[in-house]
Amino acid sequence: MSSALLPKPQMRRLLARRMKFHLFGAFFVSVGCAALYKFGVAEPRKRAYAEFYKNYDPMKDFEAMRAAGVFESAQPK
């Protein structure tokens, strides 16, 4: 044993300290994941759909598909 005494370690409230750390951590990690998903996946997807349908003409799309010959009941003109 060394002649100098070691500093007295933390004896009490060990679980409380651990819990506080993990509660904060869990909260921020989960909120962070949610925020990441929202702004990485959900918002771009909503924007993509909005962009797509902004100037979407279904009849024009249909005629293009018919011309390509993918329909059975609507033959190309």
Added chain:
Amino acid sequence: MLASRAFSLIGKRAISTSICMRGHGQAGVVKAEDFSLPAYTDRRDVPLPEVAFVRDLSAQQKALKEKEKASWTALSVDEKVELYRIKFNESYAEMNRGSNEWKTVLGGVLFFLGVTGLFLVWQKMYMYGPIPHTFSDEWLATQTKRMLDMRINPVEGISSQWDFEKNEWKK
């Protein structure tokens, strides 16, 4: 046992069954096997095991134990450490020490993954037959063209990557 041994000094004839039985009867108890007695364990969640680590003390250790009954301030640092080592095998620091086992484990895992990879290569070369004709380049091109014609996944998927005016993939 002791009674029958004492009688053997007098003469074998003196040893009678009853004395032997009596000697054995006075002992009476079956010798407790080691595994049935409380045992010492080095465990993080058991800070004070049921028995001390050292069971049979040497003469020196017995003397130290006697000294322990007096005032503890009379004990030197080395004696205190010796008393600790009598009671415990490893300190918490020693008990919790890390090891290099993870390197062995990781190495073994990677090695066997490599062996598996070699085996898969052999399989592809010598065991499997040819892949279906629907994986040929011509077929895949026709397939993709048809998917674009049908406007598959026009919002975020494949048809959104094709420029229908210029008839080419979007940059």
